[in-house]
Amino acid sequence: xxxxxxxxxxxxxxxxxxxxxxxxxxxxxxxxxxxxxxxxxxxxxxxxxxxxxxxxxxxxxxxxxxxxxxxxxxxxxxxxxxxxxxxxxxxxxxxxxxxxxxxxxxxxxxxxxxxxxxxx
Numbered sequence: 001x002x003x004x005x006x007x008x009x010x011x012x013x014x015x016x017x018x019x020x021x022x023x024x025x026x027x028x029x030x031x032x033x034x035x036x037x038x039x040x041x042x043x044x045x046x047x048x049x050x051x052x053x054x055x056x057x058x059x060x061x062x063x064x065x066x067x068x069x070x071x072x073x074x075x076x077x078x079x080x081x082x083x084x085x086x087x088x089x090x091x092x093x094x095x096x097x098x099x100x101x102x103x104x105x106x107x108x109x110x111x112x113x114x115x116x117x118x119x120x
Contacts, residue, residue, distance in 0.1 A: 051115035052098025
C-alpha cells in the first residue's frame with residue numbers, strides 16, 4: 001500500500017505541490033498539479049517519469065531510488081513491457097517518455113535516469 005507521506009505546497013491556490021509517496025520501504029517525491037490529495041491518503045495510481053534517459057539492463061536484482069542534482073537514478077523491475085511500467089517495491093513508474101532498448105524484456109531489472117516524476 002502506497003501512502004501520501006508529505007505534501008509541500010508550491011502554490012496552494014493553483015493546486016501545485018511536491019508530494020512524497022511511500023510504500024513503507026521506498027519513497028519518492030513527485031510533482032502534482034491540480035492536486036486534490038491529502039497527507040495520509042492511499043495512492044493507487046501510476047506516477048509518470050519525464051525526461052527518461054539512459055535505460056539499461058541491470059544484473060543487480062534490487063530496487064533502488066537515488067536522488068541527485070539532475071533528478072533520480074532508479075533501479076527496478078520492468079513489470080509491463082507493453083505499457084513501459086517499472087516497479088520499485090509497490091511504486092509503479094511509467095517510462096513511456098523514454099526509449100527502452102529492444103534487449104530489455106518483461107520482468108528484467110533495469111536502471112534509468114529520470115529528471116522529474118509527476119502525479120496526474
